[in-house]
Amino acid sequence: MSYLYFPGCSLRSTGRAYEESILAVFRKLQIPLTELEDWNCCGATAYVSIDENRAFTLAARNLAIAERMQGNGGGDLMAPCSACYLVLEKTQHYMETDEGVKREVTTALHRGGLDYRGTTKVRHPLDILVNDIGIEKIARAVVHPMKGMNVACYYGCQVVRPFQTFDHAAYPTTMDRLVTALGGRSVDWPMKARCCGGSLTGTIQEAGLRLNRALLKEATARGANIILTCCPLCQHNLECYQKRINRRFGESLHMPIAYFTQFLGLALGIPPRELGIQRLFVPLPETDGKRKEVPAHA
Amino acid sequence: MKLPAPPAVRTETTNSPPPMKTVTRRIKFESELDLSFGEHVAERAYGQKLLSCIQCGTCSATCPLSHYMDYTPRKIIAMTREGFKEEVLNSLTIWLCASCYSCTVQCPRQIHITDVMYALKREAIARGFYPAKHPIPVLARAFFNRVMHDGRNTESRLLITLYLRTNPFKMLKEAFLGFHLFRSGRLSLGREHIKGIKELRAMINGPEPRKEAVPL
Numbered sequence: 177m178s179y180l181y182f183p184g185c186s187l188r189s190t191g192r193a194y195e196e197s198i199l200a201v202f203r204k205l206q207i208p209l210t211e212l213e214d215w216n217c218c219g220a221t222a223y224v225s226i227d228e229n230r231a232f233t234l235a236a237r238n239l240a241i242a243e244r245m246q247g248n249g250g251g252d253l254m255a256p257c258s259a260c261y262l263v264l265e266k267t268q269h270y271m272e273t274d275e276g277v278k279r280e281v282t283t284a285l286h287r288g289g290l291d292y293r294g295t296t297k298v299r300h301p302l303d304i305l306v307n308d309i310g311i312e313k314i315a316r317a318v319v320h321p322m323k324g325m326n327v328a329c330y331y332g333c334q335v336v337r338p339f340q341t342f343d344h345a346a347y348p349t350t351m352d353r354l355v356t357a358l359g360g361r362s363v364d365w366p367m368k369a370r371c372c373g374g375s376l377t378g379t380i381q382e383a384g385l386r387l388n389r390a391l392l393k394e395a396t397a398r399g400a401n402i403i404l405t406c407c408p409l410c411q412h413n414l415e416c417y418q419k420r421i422n423r424r425f426g427e428s429l430h431m432p433i434a435y436f437t438q439f440l441g442l443a444l445g446i447p448p449r450e451l452g453i454q455r456l457f458v459p460l461p462e463t464d465g466k467r468k469e470v471p472a473h474a
Numbered sequence: 475m476k477l478p479a480p481p482a483v484r485t486e487t488t489n490s491p492p493p494m495k496t497v498t499r500r501i502k503f504e505s506e507l508d509l510s511f512g513e514h515v516a517e518r519a520y521g522q523k524l525l526s527c528i529q530c531g532t533c534s535a536t537c538p539l540s541h542y543m544d545y546t547p548r549k550i551i552a553m554t555r556e557g558f559k560e561e562v563l564n565s566l567t568i569w570l571c572a573s574c575y576s577c578t579v580q581c582p583r584q585i586h587i588t589d590v591m592y593a594l595k596r597e598a599i600a601r602g603f604y605p606a607k608h609p610i611p612v613l614a615r616a617f618f619n620r621v622m623h624d625g626r627n628t629e630s631r632l633l634i635t636l637y638l639r640t641n642p643f644k645m646l647k648e649a650f651l652g653f654h655l656f657r658s659g660r661l662s663l664g665r666e667h668i669k670g671i672k673e674l675r676a677m678i679n680g681p682e683p684r685k686e687a688v689p690l
C-alpha cells in the first residue's frame with residue numbers, strides 16, 4: 177500500500193503543521209508517500225469565479241501527472257486540503273459526466289504534452305487512515321491514550337460534499353470513530369460539517385467571524401476542550417480569529433484547534449515537535465484533562 | 475466590507491412625523507426583464523436543472539450564510555429564472571456564497587446551486603457588476619494571476635495584493651496576526667513555483683498567443 181501525495185499550496189504556508197504531522201504519522205505507520213511531481217495549484221474556490229474550463233484544466237494537470245505516476249507504480253492520490261480534495265474530485269466527476277468539459281480539458285492537456293484517461297482516484301487522508309489502514313491497526317499502535325480529551329470533530333464543508341463516498345454529507349462520523357479508538361471522547365455536536373466561511377474572513381470579515389463564532393460557541397457549550405480539523409483553512413479561521421471574535425462580540429472563547437493528524441501522532445507517541453504542535457497558538461489540553469492557562473495570541 | 479444594517483426601528487421618543495411617502499413603482503414590468511437570463515445561466519451551470527426548481531427553500535434553510543444575504547438562495551434562483559438580471563448580479567448573495575455545497579447535496583431537484591452561484595459570479599465579474607474595490611472579485615483575479623505566473627499560489631503574496639488593491643489600512647490591522655503566523659513558521663514570503671510553467675500556460679491560454687506576449 178502506497179500513495180501519491182498532493183500537498184497543495186496551503187500546506188506549504190499556513191497549514192505547515194498539517195503537512196509535518198501527516199508525513200510523521202505515515203512514516204510511523206510505515207506507509208510510503210510519494211509527492212506528486214511538479215504539482216500545481218488546484219484552483220480552489222477563487223479560480224472558478226474567473227473561468228470554469230480553465231479551472232478544470234488546472235486541476236486535471238495534477239490528475240494526469242498522477243495517472244502517469246500510477247502507471248509507474250504509485251497509488252491513489254491523497255489530497256489533505258479540503259479545497260484541493262473537492263476540486264480534484266469535482267474535475268474528475270465533470271470529466272466523466274460532461275462530454276463538453278472532457279473534450280475541452282483533454283485538448284488543453286494535449287497542448288501541454290499530457291493525457292488523462294480518467295483512472296486517478298482522489299482520496300482524503302481521513303478516508304485512507306480509517307478505511308484503508310483501519311482503526312484496529314491504528315488502535316494497536318497507540319502508546320499514549322488521549323484520556324481527558326473531549327474532542328469536537330470538525331470536518332468542515334468541502335471534504336464531505338458532494339462527490340465523496342466515504343461518509344455522510346451532513347453528519348459524518350469517520351473522525352469521531354478514529355478519536356474514540358485513540359482513547360479520546362468525541363463530543364456529539366450538530367455543527368461538524370457546517371461551513372467556517374473559507375476565505376470570507378479575509379474578504380467579508382463580518383460574515384466570516386460570525387460563522388466561526390457560532391462554531392466555537394457550540395463546541396464550548398457541548399463540553400469540548402479541543403476541536404480537531406482536517407482542513408488547513410478551517411484550522412486557520414477557527415484558531416487565528418478567536419481573539420478578534422472575543423473583542424467584537426464580547427465572548428470569552430479559548431479553544432485549542434489542532435489537525436486530526438497531530439492528535440493521532442501524539443497518541444502514536446511521536447514527539448510534539450515533529451508534529452508541529454509548537455506552531456499552534458492556543459496550547460493543547462493536558463491528557464489528564466487540565467488546561468494550561470497560557471494566553472492566546474492573535 | 476460591512477453587512478447591510480437592519481432597518482431602523484422607530485421609537486416612541488421620536489416625535490417628528492414620518493416623511494411623506496413618494497409614489498414609486500415597486501414592481502418591474504416584463505419588458506424590463508432579461509427573459510433569456512435564466513436559460514443563459516442554466517447553460518453555464520450544467521444542464522437545464524436550474525429551470526426545474528420547485529422553490530421549496532431547502533437551499534435557504536441549509537445555507538449557513540443565508541441570514542446575511544440580501545436575497546436567499548431560493549430567491550436568487552427564482553429571480554434568475556424570471557430574468558431579474560441586474561438585481562441578481564448586483565446582490566450580495568453571490569459574493570457571500572462560500573461554496574460549502576450544503577445546498578447542492580440537499581437539493582431535492584439535484585440542482586448544482588453552488589455551480590449556479592459560480593456561474594453568476596463569473597457573469598458579474600465579466601460584466602463588471604460589482605462595487606469598486608469589492609474584495610472578492612479582486613481576490614479571484616489576484617489568485618488567477620498568481621497561478622498563471624507561478625503555477626502555485628503563495629498565500630502571503632496573495633493577501634498582500636488583496637489588501638493593497640482594496641483597503642491598505644486593513645493590512646495594518648492584519649499585521650499583528652501576520653507577525654504571529656510568521657513567528658510560528660506558518661507564513662513564508664518565498665515564492666512557490668512549478669517547473670512546467672510553460673506547459674501549464676500553454677494549456678490554460680489556448681493555442682493563440684496571449685495579448686501580453688504580442689510585441690508592441
